[in-house]
Amino acid sequence: MGNRRRVLVVEDELTIAESVAARLRAEGFDVDLAHDGPQGVAIAARTKPDLVVLDIMLPGFDGLEVCRRIQAERPVPILMLTARDDETDLLVGLAVGADDYMTKPFSIRELAARVHALLRRIDRAGQVEPEAAAIVVGDLEVDPVERRVRRAGVEAHLTPIEFDLIAHLAARPRAVHPRERLLAEIWGWGDAAGTRTVDSHVKALRRKLGADLIRTVHGVGYALEVPK
Template sequence: MCAHVLVAEDDEKQADVLRRYLLAEGHTVVLASDGRAAIDYVRAHRPDLLVLDVMMPGVDGMDVCRILRRESDVLVLMLTARTSEDDLLLGLDLGADDYMTKPYSPRELTTRVRTLLRRVRQETVVADDEQVLCVGPLLVDPARHEVTMAGRAIDCTPGEFRVITAMAKRPGRVFTRPQLLGHARGDDSYVTERTIDVHISNLRKKIEPDPQRPAHLVTVFGVGYKLVSGDA
């Protein structure tokens, strides 16, 4: 499961450690020492995965993620010395696929990389006859990784797409946060259930006419969320 990995880390020693561990896993590894270089490289070479340090000179990791998510679906694993839950949720809100706090074990990082790549590749192995999921005006096409609302294309992060796909497969079913977390992040990711609230909030902004009064992604108080057609 070899991949083309870009490591954006301004600490040369730390970057070299990551490079050696990832090379040992069979990946192709390129280093970038600042945010601008990372953006330029992703645009030019389209790597499979970006290991992104948050604290970098010039353009920091949060801004790098914000910019790239507008134009790329590259996997993003964020690294940061910040440990607050708000920082974690901000990274996920910007579209990061996973998040690790420093100090971390390089072996754990390579395991996270392996898990991310395996999960995405499993999701892309879709049967040719897999049907488009339809919930009222919302269409989810797992084979093409596309979402439309009333004919309008909706851009989703990988985590958001996994959430909306899981719910579209069972319209009307109430999903708890732990259930959606399993779909969105995988049971092995060290994140909180508030991650799901972030994904739901972002999806509502994208598909609801009035996100403050959702008609499709509905809260079931004390339980979780469900996806409905909105016809009622």
């Protein structure tokens, strides 16, 4: 098969690395393994993976540095793994270009589902109509063709999933979007187990675009406020 997707797994715990690799190979992916930071960056540069599964805690240098270096070379979707359920780590990971994260211990089945969802989203992003109109809400401008977002004329550097999330909210300003529906429509998940993923991405968007932009509707989800 010439169109098999290639995934790089960067994980220093060998049992985890091997079980993730075995599951992804069974799902039809070509999988490369790296067990420390420098090796991960070197293999990514050589094999040009379609997606990277990346542990935060690595020997050599950590996953955040690996993420920075890989993304500086070429944009690639990154699913981060963290042993610590630590908001700071997760937000820093999302800030340096990760698209999603999972906290250990995790289900290998769920990891495989997320890998498929991330790749589906990348495929969808490539299907935008070339003449698709920009979405303008107050001082927020979302350009779906160039995948750029500006607030008051200043461009914000967003990860691919952050872009999809703000574009989705901006398409229906003031409408309340339940977390479960956002998970289904943006991440492609069929269950509500990852609602904290939505919360973390909203935090990252508030940090990059302003805290006043997205309103939390407690117990339900989020709505885009119309910015002044």
